[in-house]
Amino acid sequence: MKETDTKKNGTVWAKMASGADFYFIPMPNYGEKAAAIVVKAGSDFLACNSPKEEKPVKFPEGTAHFIEHRLFRQRWGDAFAAFSKQGASANAFTDAQKTVYYFSCQENFFENLRLLLSFVQNPYFLEEETEQEKSIIESEITMYDDTPSWRVYYQLLQAMYHRHPIRNPIAGNHKTMKEINHKLLQQAYDCMYTTNRFSLICAGDISARKIIEAAEMIKKSKPGEKPLFEREPEEIKESYTEGKLGISRPIFQIGFKMMPMTKDVLRQRILMNILMDILVGESSAFYHEAYTKKYLDEPLGNAYFSGEGYAFCAFAGSGEQSKEVSELLLQHLEILRKEGVGKEDFSRIRKKQIGYFIRQSQSVSGMLMGQIEWAMDDTPAGEAFRMMKAVRKNEVDDLLRRELMKEKMVLSVIR
Amino acid sequence: MYSLERNTPRCRIFWLDGKKFKTNLLVLFFDLPLKRETATQTALLAEVLKEGCKPYPDAREIAIATEELYGALWDISIVKKGDRQLLLFSIESAKVVPVEDAIGFIKALVVEPLVENDAFLDEVVKRKKEILAKRLAALKDDKRGYAQKRCLEEAAKDTPVEISADGYAEDLDQIDGKMLYKHYCNIMERGTVKVFFCGDEGEKRKVTAFRKLFQGGEHLSGFVQGEGLPKGEPAFIKEHTPMEQARLLMAFDTKAQWGERSFATLLVLNQLFGGDPDSILFQSLRERDGLCYDIKSYLYPLTGFLFVQTGIKAQDAKQSAVGILKALEELSEAKVGAKKLEEAKNGIIRQYQAIADQPWSMVDFSVEQVLVEGERGLDAFLARVQEVTVEDVCRMANRAVLRTIYLLSGKEAKQNEGN
Numbered sequence: 096m097k098e099t100d101t102k103k104n105g106t107v108w109a110k111m112a113s114g115a116d117f118y119f120i121p122m123p124n125y126g127e128k129a130a131a132i133v134v135k136a137g138s139d140f141l142a143c144n145s146p147k148e149e150k151p152v153k154f155p156e157g158t159a160h161f162i163e164h165r166l167f168r169q170r171w172g173d174a175f176a177a178f179s180k181q182g183a184s185a186n187a188f189t190d191a192q193k194t195v196y197y198f199s200c201q202e203n204f205f206e207n208l209r210l211l212l213s214f215v216q217n218p219y220f221l222e223e224e225t226e227q228e229k230s231i232i233e234s235e236i237t238m239y240d241d242t243p244s245w246r247v248y249y250q251l252l253q254a255m256y257h258r259h260p261i262r263n264p265i266a267g268n269h270k271t272m273k274e275i276n277h278k279l280l281q282q283a284y285d286c287m288y289t290t291n292r293f294s295l296i297c298a299g300d301i302s303a304r305k306i307i308e309a310a311e312m313i314k315k316s317k318p319g320e321k322p323l324f325e326r327e328p329e330e331i332k333e334s335y336t337e338g339k340l341g342i343s344r345p346i347f348q349i350g351f352k353m354m355p356m357t358k359d360v361l362r363q364r365i366l367m368n369i370l371m372d373i374l375v376g377e378s379s380a381f382y383h384e385a386y387t388k389k390y391l392d393e394p395l396g397n398a399y400f401s402g403e404g405y406a407f408c409a410f411a412g413s414g415e416q417s418k419e420v421s422e423l424l425l426q427h428l429e430i431l432r433k434e435g436v437g438k439e440d441f442s443r444i445r446k447k448q449i450g451y452f453i454r455q456s457q458s459v460s461g462m463l464m465g466q467i468e469w470a471m472d473d474t475p476a477g478e479a480f481r482m483m484k485a486v487r488k489n490e491v492d493d494l495l496r497r498e499l500m501k502e503k504m505v506l507s508v509i510r
Numbered sequence: 511m512y513s514l515e516r517n518t519p520r521c522r523i524f525w526l527d528g529k530k531f532k533t534n535l536l537v538l539f540f541d542l543p544l545k546r547e548t549a550t551q552t553a554l555l556a557e558v559l560k561e562g563c564k565p566y567p568d569a570r571e572i573a574i575a576t577e578e579l580y581g582a583l584w585d586i587s588i589v590k591k592g593d594r595q596l597l598l599f600s601i602e603s604a605k606v607v608p609v610e611d612a613i614g615f616i617k618a619l620v621v622e623p624l625v626e627n628d629a630f631l632d633e634v635v636k637r638k639k640e641i642l643a644k645r646l647a648a649l650k651d652d653k654r655g656y657a658q659k660r661c662l663e664e665a666a667k668d669t670p671v672e673i674s675a676d677g678y679a680e681d682l683d684q685i686d687g688k689m690l691y692k693h694y695c696n697i698m699e700r701g702t703v704k705v706f707f708c709g710d711e712g713e714k715r716k717v718t719a720f721r722k723l724f725q726g727g728e729h730l731s732g733f734v735q736g737e738g739l740p741k742g743e744p745a746f747i748k749e750h751t752p753m754e755q756a757r758l759l760m761a762f763d764t765k766a767q768w769g770e771r772s773f774a775t776l777l778v779l780n781q782l783f784g785g786d787p788d789s790i791l792f793q794s795l796r797e798r799d800g801l802c803y804d805i806k807s808y809l810y811p812l813t814g815f816l817f818v819q820t821g822i823k824a825q826d827a828k829q830s831a832v833g834i835l836k837a838l839e840e841l842s843e844a845k846v847g848a849k850k851l852e853e854a855k856n857g858i859i860r861q862y863q864a865i866a867d868q869p870w871s872m873v874d875f876s877v878e879q880v881l882v883e884g885e886r887g888l889d890a891f892l893a894r895v896q897e898v899t900v901e902d903v904c905r906m907a908n909r910a911v912l913r914t915i916y917l918l919s920g921k922e923a924k925q926n927e928g929n
Contacts, residue, residue: 124530126867127864175787176788179786179787180788182853184857184861201860201863228800230800230801231800231802232803234804237754237755237821237823238804238821241753340752341751341753343647377573378570389640443577444577446580446581447581449604450580450603454533454604457532457869458868
């Protein structure tokens with residue numbers, strides 16, 4: 096731990112000797128305590144330069160997710176069950192950019208923290224078990240295939256992106272998953288799980304000093320190779336895509352491909368949340384018109400996603416009038432672009448976002464999950480909150496002038 | 511956990527200590543018996559009331575008002591608890607928002623609806639009927655939710671628990687603004703009201719203002735636990751929908767009663783059976799046999815039903831069902847070790863202790879306690895869990911009667927049907 100530990104609005108943030116980042120959110124008077132290890136390598140990590148060979152190493156789609164499944168298996172037994180025995184409930188997830196392992200408990204926090212730090216650093220991939228795991232993952236993939244919201248999302252991305260791996264489902268597919276074996280898992284683990292990619296996040300009524308002591312268990316590894324990506328064109332691949340799942344009420348997503356960000360990533364995320372809410376939220380002129388015209392029965396869901404080499408936003412809804420909705424959305428975008436975002440609308444929606452943050456910050460799991468995302472942008476929670484309060488209307492107007500263009504729009508429908 | 515304010519016959523007000531939280535949560539609900547004749551009207555009423563009230567005459571005005579309250583999260587919803595249908599109004603707002611504003615907002619939604627000539631506005635009722643009809647027709651699109659709902663209906667056949675609190679499409683036609691307003695007045699004049707406020711102690715007086723709104727009136731008929739328990743042989747129900755994976759559900763009736771000692775035993779049984787990754791179902795069907803990715807057992811609020819649900823290949827349905835029955839058999843033969851039992855109890859205690867860290871969980875737990883008139887608080891509840899023995903679990907597992915096996919499957923099953 097360095098002397099330069101910073102404390103921003105209550106969040107402790109530090110770089111550890113191992114190269115890992117450390118975030119601690121003190122939550123006095125809470126019984127629940129939680130910790131997570133974020134590994135900044137996810138399903139997009141499909142290739143990197145090899146330290147030993149000339150040619151880059153490649154991994155099948157779904158490799159990061161497969162590691163997440165098998166890492167709980169330790170030489171001594173099942174870490175998942177061990178958390179249970181120690182009074183904790185553990186879980187893990189993989190997304191495009193990261194793999195996250197976390198637990199929450201009331202007691203035995205430090206035993207559980209040591210277990211977390213130990214198992215993520217000690218892979219034990221056996222041939223037979225790796226093969227056996229395939230039937231479980233196959234079942235997981237089939238479960239997602241049956242989920243309309245999942246299908247409509249990946250269909251959107253496949254129409255939006257030509258080559259970037261964000262277009263691949265996180266767990267891979269039935270074919271790529273079968274190409275994975277225990278040796279490959281180890282090779283991928285060595286490339287991805289380097290401690291400079293680790294963030295340790297803790298939240299709860301815990302002593303920071305004791306956490307820092309325990310965190311010394313993270314042993315420094317050599318820095319990993321960066322993932323390699325093929326060049327992705329700025330243009331979308333197709334503007335409309337449709338699939339069939341036999342559902343009675345069609346669902347759809349309208350997405351806009353955006354320019355990937357290399358700096359001010361969190362700021363853009365905050366601005367996008369405000370912009371999307373102003374554009375399609377409950378009080379928006381767009382929703383009011385869409386409801387009156389019976390295009391929509393409820394507001395569109397919205398989300399902004401960004402990572403290495405990609406950025407996009409998506410609006411999700413249901414009903415037969417997806418084309419009309421997308422056209423109406425473009426009309427309202429044009430109005431906003433021309434007239435600028437309303438001053439009152441901006442300040443009201445920013446207030447709403449601040450309220451959401453406050454609500455999230457009163458739960459241990461809410462803060463843990465929030466900080467997992469902010470850690471991807473190397474930002475402690477307190478700093479994120481400060482930034483949210485400081486963003487300005489003209490920044491949203493600027494963003495609108497650059498992004499959410501008609502030619503970058505994709506409509507994905509599942510029937 | 512909560513202190514009781516003075517009562518009026520019809521309205522009870524509860525305060526939960528929310529000092530450590532950054533928001534105030536206010537929940538007001540009408541506790542209504544779940545009846546086939548009124549379920550759809552109540553479900554529709556929740557939707558119509560959301561469309562506006564006198565101070566905020568349309569949905570957009572409401573949205574703007576709550577955004578000004580730092581994005582206060584509000585809803586009017588239907589919650590099914592056992593054989594009750596709760597018409598529930600809620601608002602959660604940051605503490606920077608005065609409690610009076612939140613109270614005023616909810617009060618307006620409850621008692622100042624938009625009405626003309628003793629009827630809700632025709633246009634609003636018509637639109638909301640269409641929306642509800644569409645939503646009901648699309649229930650099957652959420653395979654997991656649909657399978658859970660269907661299995662519950664089958665397991666609780668011929669009891670009020672089988673009634674859907676979401677309403678029925680075929681009942682919508684006959685409902686108009688006048689009829690719905692009459693239903694609303696009946697609820698307002700006779701419905702039992704419970705108000706929960708999770709916030710600072712200094713603010714709780716302000717909430718007692720609700721008492722004046724609901725005075726007098728004869729109660730709508732209530733609820734007797736254990737009434738009309740289903741009888742007869744277990745049923746095997748098979749349905750099809752376009753999907754790759756099959757969903758298998760099994761329902762067991764344990765006759766355990768919420769609020770009673772037997773419920774603590776049922777909780778422990780559920781935990782050991784399929785409550786977490788260390789449970790028998792997870793370890794055997796998933797980890798050992800690789801039959802599924804997701805498998806869990808769960809309880810249904812205010813009933814003694816114990817459910818298992820999993821996503822499998824349709825051709826594995828029989829093997830999976832046998833595996834599930836075998837897992838329960840293990841528990842009925844007292845094969846659970848003392849250590850395992852302790853771990854299960856600790857798991858439950860941890861889950862329930864976490865309730866005190868979330869305003870909504872605190873309210874939800876308290877609501878269930880109040881509904882079964884078991885207002886003993888969390889500590890007493892957890893003490894009961896501590897007392898559960900291996901023998902109790904064994905007896906409860908023996909008592910569990912298989913009511914329903916429900917299989918929702920797609921293409922695979924259809925192809926195999928000829929075999």
